[in-house]
Structure formats: structure tokens, C-alpha cells
Amino acid sequence: MTTLVRDFGATVRALREVHAWSQEQLAEYAGLNRSYVGEIERGTAIASIVTADKLARAFNVPIEKLLCVPSRGVAG
Amino acid sequence: MTTLVRDFGATVRALREVHAWSQEQLAEYAGLNRSYVGEIERGTAIASIVTADKLARAFNVPIEKLLCVPSRGVAG
Numbered sequence: 652m653t654t655l656v657r658d659f660g661a662t663v664r665a666l667r668e669v670h671a672w673s674q675e676q677l678a679e680y681a682g683l684n685r686s687y688v689g690e691i692e693r694g695t696a697i698a699s700i701v702t703a704d705k706l707a708r709a710f711n712v713p714i715e716k717l718l719c720v721p722s723r724g725v726a727g
Numbered sequence: 728m729t730t731l732v733r734d735f736g737a738t739v740r741a742l743r744e745v746h747a748w749s750q751e752q753l754a755e756y757a758g759l760n761r762s763y764v765g766e767i768e769r770g771t772a773i774a775s776i777v778t779a780d781k782l783a784r785a786f787n788v789p790i791e792k793l794l795c796v797p798s799r800g801v802a803g
Contacts, residue, residue: 655780699773700794704731715791718776 655718657694659703662717664692666710681709731794733770735779738793740768742786757785 667677674692678685682705690696691706698706700714707714743753750768754761758781766772767782774782776790783790 655777659776697775697777699775700735700779701731701773703776703794713791714794715789718779718790718794 653694656697659698659717660692660694663688663706666712666717667692670710677706677709681705729770732773735774735793736768736770739764739782742788742793743768746786753782753785757781 663677667674670677672680674688675685677683678688681688681702683702687696687702691698691702703717704714707717710716739753743750746753748756750764751761753759754764757764757778759778763772763778767774767778779793780790783793786792
């Protein structure tokens with residue numbers, strides 16, 4: 652499951668950088684602690700579904716955008 | 728955010744009942760503790776994204792199926 656946690660963190664970081672937000676800004680928008688945001692991005696903290704929801708709302712994206720690995724491939 | 732946690736638990740319970748699984752069975756298939764599964768279903772425990780992933784795999788559904796409220800409405 653570590654892959655999920657790492658991918659989640661990488662997606663959060665990528666979205667934050669798209670917005671050109673600092674970790675402080677994202678933390679503020681999501682109502683989270685700055686150091687916790689950093690841990691999530693590095694994959695050293697495992698987010699709860701509530702935290703995932705807060706981050707998704709800060710980015711204004713559906714929660715599955717943070718949880719579904721983009722490299723799902725060409726099936727379907 | 729409590730709504731998210733409650734909805735998540737209700738969805739887990741509904742899917743478990745569709746499969747006619749006991750909480751013990753779901754716990755075994757997902758690699759979780761039986762009492763923890765009960766707490767999640769009741770909305771008294773907040774699942775991590777790793778737990779959500781384990782449950783989704785046990786049900787063989789995408790993780791967003793557990794996290795996206797079906798009553799999202801008619802917008803769009």
C-alpha cells in the first residue's frame with residue numbers, strides 16, 4: 652500500500668505546484684498543519700479520508716483525482 | 728466532514744451486505760481487524776486512504792466507489 656501513499660503525496664505536490672502554492676498556502680486553504688502537508692507530500696504520513704477530502708476541496712477537484720493513479724493505462 | 732465518514736461507513740456496510748458477508752469475512756478479505764470494520768461502518772473510526780484502498784480491493788471496486796456519495800445530484 653506504500654505505493655498508494657507515495658502516489659497520493661506526489662499528486663498533492665503536483666497539484667500544489669500547478670497552483671504555485673507554497674505548503675503553507677495549501678495547509679491554510681485545506682485547514683491542515685503545514686508540517687503535516689509536507690509529510691503527506693513525502694509519503695511519510697498516511698492521510699485519512701477526511702484529510703484527502705480537505706485537500707481535494709482546497710484544489711477544487713473530486714477526491715478520486717487524488718486517489719486514482721493516473722497511469723491506469725489503456726484498458727477499457 | 729462527519730458526513731463523509733458516515734457516508735463512507737454506510738457504503739462499506741451496503742457493499743458488504745450485497746455480498747452477504749459478515750464483518751468477520753470482510754475484515755479477513757481486507758486484512759483488517761473485525762472491530763475496526765464495525766467502527767468504520769458506524770462512522771466512529773476514520774479510515775485512512777490505505778484502509779479505504781484495502782476495503783475497495785476486498786470488494787473489487789475502484790476506491791472512488793467508496794468515497795463518492797451517490798446522491799451527488801443533478802448538477803452539470
